Amino acid sequence: MNTVFDSAEPSGPGTGPATDLLTTVLLGPDARREHGFWRRLVATEPFRRPAWPPCGPTPDERLALAHARLRALNNALDSAARPAADPRALAALHEWIAPVDPALATVAGIHYNLFLGSLLDHDPDTPRDLSDFLRLRRIGTFLCTEVAHGNDAAAVETTATYDPGRDGFVLHTPHCGAQKFMPNTSPAGGPKSGLVAARLIVDGADQGVFLLLVPLTDASRALPGVRVRRLPARMGSPVDHCLTSFDQVFVDRGALLGGAQGRVGDDGVFRSDIEGRRRRFLASIRRVTTGRICMSASAVGSARATLAVAVRYGGHRFVSGGRTSPPVPVVAYRSHHGPLAEAMATVFAMSLLHRRVLDRWEEAAARPPAEREAAERLVDIAKGWITWQARSVIVECRERCGAQGLLENNGMTELVTGIEGAITAEGDNLAIHSRAAAQLLFDAARDPQEEPAAGPPDADLTDLRFLGRLLDQVERLWFARASARMARVPDGGTLERWNAASGPALRGVEAHAYRQAALAYDSALTALPDGEARERLGELARLFALRWVARNSGDLLAAGHLTAGQVDGLTDATEQLVAAVSGRLPELAESFALPRELLADWPITGARYADAYDDPGASWHTAAAREPAGGAR
Structure with missing residues (x-):
């Protein structure tokens, strides 16, 4: 029993067992309020795993289940506007729902965040009746990406041309590449409306890309002028990914989601408080940033669940212990528990970084623009790093479960494929890391800082402060290399200069993410009282940092931040921590x-x-029934 959730009274710091304190570290000091509702929800019947036939459910059956669960979730809310208006609630929703049903996490995230959230955020002076969407009489979706425009979504070519005679907009898809390439737009699950990103044309002038509220389907078919076609089945996902296009579809002027980025007034004139079409577009789709936080949350929850399954299975899957020894659980072997111990250190790092990012994002809402931009950059970096780390953890844990982990009834296969969607959703990881790399590289060149010494030659590899300085040096080394490479092509064009620098700059972003995760570990350790929980978390923090230092030990040695003796000692230091963490895997899970x-x-x-594979009709059950009464004669 975890008393953070299951006892009558919440346990505070220092009053509960180590497991409870670590739960608080992972989920935050207000875990009961922030996570309790969603944790209870996924334990109820609508979200339990159904008894599918041996051949498994069809994609359409899985999609129907996801929509049924969406309605059950919506009915359980006191108001559907709550998760849409609260980033923490949205993140917690994804953290608990994604391990249960990745397809549900997809449709819920689109409806509550991208759709309802955008409607609530934009143009509060334009009244809209949202009751159909709040009660799920209509499901909301979001149409931004086009066949020919994904990470360059500011260049989408769907048009919304203002018609002053009818005081509204005409949506049109001009060619094949401008078809919307997005999930959940078919009639599956019920009537749909979408927020469509389209290029706003007023008096012949292109004002940039804005969102418009457009009805798409009724309960059975696309509405007049709207064409929806299912894309080929996507790996692992039953969600109805579709091509959606528009043929001169009219919507009234109130369909435009306006605000500071712009609106069309009663006089038919476009006005905007924001200069530049790209900036207007970013203001229109600002909910994508919250979506990236949600993708991180989905990855964190999925990685934790997969690791918990692998730890449990490793403890009761027995294998030969040797010619003269009794069988032992497979987790007894270093080759098995070592990867799980390292995965545990990574999963804690992912969880702590996710919470650090969420805190920063909330705090930055009322801060100056520069701080908001820095918080958004951290969101981007964390989304890429966390989802990539989750893929590594989930694949490793699946492999540790062997063939059992490949069966759908054991819950892992959906998460193996589901994480691929998170890596691409709300901006491909490589694209958003490239943007962050350019920003960090520019900041490093504009504001160079004095390089601190990593530590004395005899510094202890178990000293987290020393390890933290080494992580800082790794980041500095990679950005220094990126700057040096860029300087070698002073007369080149933008693309040439970026290509010269991007390789090491992207390594610098990865190093930045590791350093931010290590700082999150440090903050969590500082908040814990002395005792077992602090000791366990310290072991995980050291193992996490040492693995990254080991990966970069050659660079650190060459730069004089590590000695040959310290490099030689990395293996023993790491193995000691692997042994310590592996002995606590069940409690940590x-x-x-x-x-x-x-x-x-x-x-x-x-x-x-x-027992899940028992066969009632097999010989081990039927042999006794075949025996003559009174025994064999």
């Missing part, structure tokens, strides 16, 4: 506070996992 009901739905989490 318990701190994830996953509901018992959720774990029970995955057969390999139980010690009697083989």
Whole structure:
């Protein structure tokens, strides 16, 4: 039992067992309020794993289940506007829903964040009746990406031309490449409306890309002028990814989501407080940043669940212990528990960085623009790093479960493929990291800082302060290399200069993410009282930092930040921590506070996992029935 959620009274710092304190570290000091509702929800019947036939559900059956669960979720809310208006609630929703049903996380994220959130954020002076969307009589979706425009969405070519005679806009798809390339736009699940990103044309002038509210389908078909075609099945996802196009579809002037970025007045004149079409577009789609936080949350929750399953299975899957030894659990072997210990250090780092980013994003809302931009950049960096780390963790854990981990009923395959969607959603990781790399590289060149010494030659590899300075040096080394490479092509064009610098600059972004995760570990350790929980978290923090230092040990040695003796000692220091963490894997996984009901739905989490494959008609059950009464004669 995790008393952070299950006891009558919440346990405060220093008053509960180590597991409870670590749960608070992972989920925040207000875990009961922030996460309790969603944790309880996924343990209820609508979200339990159904008994599918041996061949598994069809994609359409899985999609129907996701929409049924969306309605159950919506009915459980006191107001559907709450998650749309609260980034923390949205993040927690994704953290708990994604491990249960990645397709549900997709449709819920689109409806509550990109759709409802955008409607609530924009143009409060324009009244709209949102009751159909709040009660899910209509499902909301979001149409930005086009066949020919993804990460360059500011260049979308769908047009919305103002018609002064009818006082509204005419949406049109001019060619094949301008078809919207987005999920959840078919009639599956019920009537749909979408926020469509389109190029606003007023009096013949291109004012930039804005969002317009457009009805798409009724309960069975696309509405007149709207064409929706299903794309080929996407790897692992049952969500209805579609091509959507418009043929002279008229919407009234109130369909435009205006605000500071611009609006068309009663006189038919376009006015904007923001100069530049790109800036107007970014203001229109600002909910994408919250969506990136949600993608991080989905990745964190999915990685924790997969790791918990792998730890449990490793403890009750017995293998030969040797010719003269009894069987032992497979987790007894270093080759098995080592990767899980390293995954545990990474999952804690992902969770802590996610919470650090969420805190920064909330704090920055009322801060000057420069601080808001820095917070948004951290959101971008964290989204890429966390989802990539989640993929590594999930694939490793699946492999540690062998063939059992490939079966859909054991819950892992959906998460293996689901994380791929998170890596691409709300901006491809490489694209958003490239933008962050350019920003960090510019900041480093504009404001060079004095380089601190990493530490004395005899510094202890178990000293987190020393390890933190090494992580800082790794980041500096990569950005210095990027700057040097860019300087070698002073007369080149922008593309040539960026190509020269981008390789090391992207490594610098990765190093920046590792350093931010290490800082999140440090903050969590500072907040913990002395005791077992602090000791466990310190071991994880050291293992996390040492693995990154080891990966960059050659560079650190060449730059004089490590000695040959310290490099030689990295293996022993790491192995000592692997041994310490691996001995605590079950307790650490318990701190994830996953509901018992959720774990029970995955057969390999139980010690009697083989019972899931029992055959009532097999000989071991029927042999006794065939025996003559009174025994064999």
